[in-house]
Amino acid sequence: MIRVLLVDDQRLVRAGLRMLVEATSDLVVVGEAADGVGAVRAVAQCAPDLVVMDLRMPGMDGVEATRCIAGVGDGPKVLVLTTFDDDEHLYPALAAGASGYLVKDTEPEALLSAIRRVMEGELLFSPSLLRRLVQRAVETPAETPTAAVDLTPREADVLDLVGEGLSNGEIAARLHLGVTTVKKHLVALMDKTGCDNRVRLAVFAVRRTR
Incomplete structure (x- = not known):
């Protein structure tokens, strides 16, 4: 069971997220907070596995709260959920330690x-x-050329779709595969390419075709 803490200054948003999360069998909401200070306090009290974090809140904002929460070695992961999709909010959140960034x-x-x-x-x-993110990284000259790797045809198909920004489920649907099979291909791709996360793998995929 994944323990989730909801952080948003709008009560209605938190209520909607709670209903969504608690309709599942493998997720549970263990607490809520309306600002960054409350989020840090709730993490200590509720011990969540993951925090769904808004960014624009009164007092301590989501970026600073993420920095406080993600800075703890065994702390929960932080998934940002916000209305802002601009670089001004994205990069500070990532620098603070967020493990994901979604728009509302x-x-x-x-x-x-x-x-x-x-x-x-x-x-x-x-x-x-x-x-x-991929486009910006691709436009930045690489220090070393993208190395050639020996991929199976199916691995190459998966890699191309990662480069297009598709999710595991979308890749599975496009290639008529199971999601578990896609995940296995991704593990193999990361091992072969030396990419340690999806963003780097997507950058590798785009540079490989240029």
Whole structure:
């Protein structure tokens, strides 16, 4: 069971998120907070596995709260859920230690999937943000050329779709595979390419085709 803390200054948003999370069998809401100070306090009191964190809140904002929470070695993971999709908010949140960044127009099922995937160790972004991060990285000259790797045809297909910013579920649907099979391919791809997260793997995929 994944223990989730909800942090948002809008009570209605928190209520909607609680209903969504508690409709599942593997997630449970263990607490709520309306600002950053409350979030830090709630983490100490509720011991969540993951914090769904808003950014713009009164007093201590979500970035500073993320820095306080993620800075603890055995602390929970932080998944940002915000209305802001600009670099001014994205990069400070990532620098503070967030494990994912989603915008609030994310589909409900995609949010639940994101919570599970972050807990599995993925670095997760909304597709539009991932594409922007990849494009920016690709436009920056690499210090060393992208190395050639020996991929199976199916691994190459999966890699190309990662480069397009597709999620595991979308890749599975596109290639008519199970999600578990896609995950196995991703593990193999990261091992072969030396990429330690999805963003780097996506950058590798795009540079490989240029």
